Structures are given as C-alpha cells and as structure tokens.
Amino acid sequence: MSVITLTLNGELISGLTGQTLLEIIQEHDVEIPTLCHLDGISERGGCRLCMVEVNGRLTASCVTKATEGMHVNTHTDKLIKYRQMLMELMFAERNHICAICVMNGHCELQAMAARLGMNSVRYDYLNPDLPMDASHKRFVLDHNRCILCTRCVRVCNEVEGAHTWDVKGRGIASQIVADLNFPWGSSPSCTSCGKCVQVCPTGALFEQGMTVAEMEKRHDFLPWILGGREKHEWNW
Numbered sequence: 001m002s003v004i005t006l007t008l009n010g011e012l013i014s015g016l017t018g019q020t021l022l023e024i025i026q027e028h029d030v031e032i033p034t035l036c037h038l039d040g041i042s043e044r045g046g047c048r049l050c051m052v053e054v055n056g057r058l059t060a061s062c063v064t065k066a067t068e069g070m071h072v073n074t075h076t077d078k079l080i081k082y083r084q085m086l087m088e089l090m091f092a093e094r095n096h097i098c099a100i101c102v103m104n105g106h107c108e109l110q111a112m113a114a115r116l117g118m119n120s121v122r123y124d125y126l127n128p129d130l131p132m133d134a135s136h137k138r139f140v141l142d143h144n145r146c147i148l149c150t151r152c153v154r155v156c157n158e159v160e161g162a163h164t165w166d167v168k169g170r171g172i173a174s175q176i177v178a179d180l181n182f183p184w185g186s187s188p189s190c191t192s193c194g195k196c197v198q199v200c201p202t203g204a205l206f207e208q209g210m211t212v213a214e215m216e217k218r219h220d221f222l223p224w225i226l227g228g229r230e231k232h233e234w235n236w
C-alpha cells in the first residue's frame with residue numbers, strides 16, 4: 001500500500017491506496033450518512049446516502065476507491081438536497097409508518113431521516129401490499145419495512161456462512177427471500193443465529209415477543225467475531 005494525497009472539503013489529506021473514500025472520510029472525522037454500509041461486511045453501494053462529489057461528479061463513497069489527486073466534497077448544497085430526496089424516496093417506496101412499527105425509536109432509517117432534516121415526503125406513496133413472514137419460531141420478517149440494504153444477506157453469507165438470505169426480483173419488486181423463497185421457518189439453511197435481525201437497520205427483521213422498548217439492535221458482535229477470527233482465538 002502506498003500513500004496518496006487528495007483534497008477533502010478543500011483540505012489536503014492523505015490516505016492509502018486500496019482504501020475507499022468512505023474509509024478515508026471517516027478517518028478524518030467528517031460525518032457522512034450511511035445506511036447499507038456496516039463495518040465488518042462487504043459494501044453494496046445501494047442506499048447512496050454516502051455519495052460525495054468527486055471532481056464535480058457524484059459517486060457513492062463506500063464503493064469508490066480513493067486515488068491520487070481526487071477533489072472530494074461531502075456536504076455541498078446539491079448533496080444535501082439529494083440525500084434528503086433519497087430519504088423521501090425510501091419512505092415513499094414501502095410502508096414505513098413509524099408510529100406503528102416495532103422499531104419506533106430505535107430505527108436507523110427513522111433516525112437518519114431526522115438527522116437529514118426530512119420533515120415531509122414530496123412523492124406519492126406506493127403503499128404496496130406486502131406480506132409478513134412470521135413462520136420462524138423466534139423472528140419475523142416484515143417486507144413492508146425493508147429498504148433492501150442487504151445487510152442481512154451479507155452478514156448471513158459472509159459472517160455466519162449460511163447464505164440463507166438473498167434477493168429475488170428486480171427494482172421495486174425486489175424482495176428478500178430465504179433459500180429458494182421458502183417460509184423462513186422452514187428454511188433448511190437458517191441456523192437461527194439472529195445476526196440478520198441484529199444488523200437490520202429497520203423493523204423489517206425483528207424478534208418475536210419483544211416490546212417496542214426492548215427492540216434495540218446491537219452490531220457490536222461483528223467486530224468481536226471478526227476480530228477473534230483474525231487472531232485465531234477459537235482455533236484449538
């Protein structure tokens with residue numbers, strides 16, 4: 001890895017080849033919104049909230065490698081406007097009615113909307129009639145709350161190694177599916193580890209029998225598992 005120099009919001013900074021722009025931006029304590037990104041799993045570049053302007057062009061910073069001489073801006077008027085627009089589109093696409101959601105008050109999507117100053121949705125709500133899958137003995141999948149960030153797909157595949165989850169369909173018809181579109185409760189590959197539930201940023205995946213107040217998700221198992229594996233802590 002070699003050192004590269006780039007400009008971040010008018011300031012000359014350095015990074016390493018191979019790093020993404022998001023990594024470098026975060027290392028320099030510039031706050032940038034993300035939803036599909038989660039430390040410890042691969043990047044998807046799906047939510048686009050982390051987009052930045054590089055030499056005047058928009059790009060998702062989580063999936064863009066930094067290169068020498070880039071001019072990166074993270075909070076131009078255009079970016080602020082587009083991020084708000086993206087949030088509104090996410091809320092318009094499915095049924096995110098926070099007041100009756102199990103994750104109300106603990107939802108990353110809801111918190112992000114507040115953080116980005118979204119106070120209304122200017123687009124027509126699509127209000128799709130999507131099912132819930134409550135066939136699993138411990139967990140529930142509510143497609144209405146899913147933003148298709150695929151954190152569940154990636155953590156199940158990359159950390160648990162089960163690859164129970166995947167995505168079927170295209171565009172707004174896309175849906176998370178267990179195995180070959182089985183009810184979750186009859187999935188032969190699901191280990192019931194609950195990692196997918198913990199990384200889900202919304203109320204799309206949640207634990208049965210918990211109150212709204214208890215519905216706090218934790219990501220801290222990810223660095224613990226990944227760090228332990230790197231150090232071979234569990235190899236006897």
Ligand code: FES
Pocket residue numbers: 033034035036037044045046047048049050051060061062063
């Ligand atoms: Fe980069 Fe979602 S965090 S596109």
